[in-house]
Amino acid sequence: MKQFLFFVRKEFLHVLRDSRTLFILFAMPLMQILIFGFALTNEVKNSRIGVLDNAKDDASHAIIHRLEASRYFDIVTIIPGNAQLYAVFKEGKIKLAVVFPPDFQQQLFHNNTAPVQLVADATDPNIANTLSNYATAVIMDYQNDIRNQPELPYTINTETRMLYNPQMKGSYNFVPGVMAMVLLIVCAMMTSISTEGQ
Numbered sequence: 001m002k003q004f005l006f007f008v009r010k011e012f013l014h015v016l017r018d019s020r021t022l023f024i025l026f027a028m029p030l031m032q033i034l035i036f037g038f039a040l041t042n043e044v045k046n047s048r049i050g051v052l053d054n055a056k057d058d059a060s061h062a063i064i065h066r067l068e069a070s071r072y073f074d075i076v077t078i079i080p081g082n083a084q085l086y087a088v089f090k091e092g093k094i095k096l097a098v099v100f101p102p103d104f105q106q107q108l109f110h111n112n113t114a115p116v117q118l119v120a121d122a123t124d125p126n127i128a129n130t131l132s133n134y135a136t137a138v139i140m141d142y143q144n145d146i147r148n149q150p151e152l153p154y155t156i157n158t159e160t161r162m163l164y165n166p167q168m169k170g171s172y173n174f175v176p177g178v179m180a181m182v183l184l185i186v187c188a189m190m191t192s193i194s195t196e197g198q
Contacts, residue, residue, distance in 0.1 A: 052079040055104035
């Protein structure tokens, strides 16, 4: 036991007097946790999207403003026409395009239905599906706000509740895993430093 305590004391003295070892033990793990835990994330937000507004009416503008206000989307381009739609995707400028047909508001208020086309870049199917779901949710929120008809009886309203991570933050999953990875890296590097010192 006495030899073990001497060994621990020797290692502490070595760590405190060696600036390189202090950097590896404290500074590098802290930077890795900040970078991998908080900078890198699998959350889909501020995604670059484009809008092709063939209607240019109040209803389409209201939905566009809602998309802009959402933290999930960043409208980077207004597509002038159908011919330019696929060119914008080929250039890699956007991940999703929201296409409004002509007379969108008229169809919505007179026919009680109007189509909105969501064109997604499916090179990454998960992101494409997620963005489509987010855009659909924004459009459905607008639809619910403009409905003036009385609610039908026996209406089922679905309420979603997220347990354990209601904010849907990816850092809660990444940080513990990164901490374990950093510990493994530090142990390997400290071993190599001690071997090099001998």
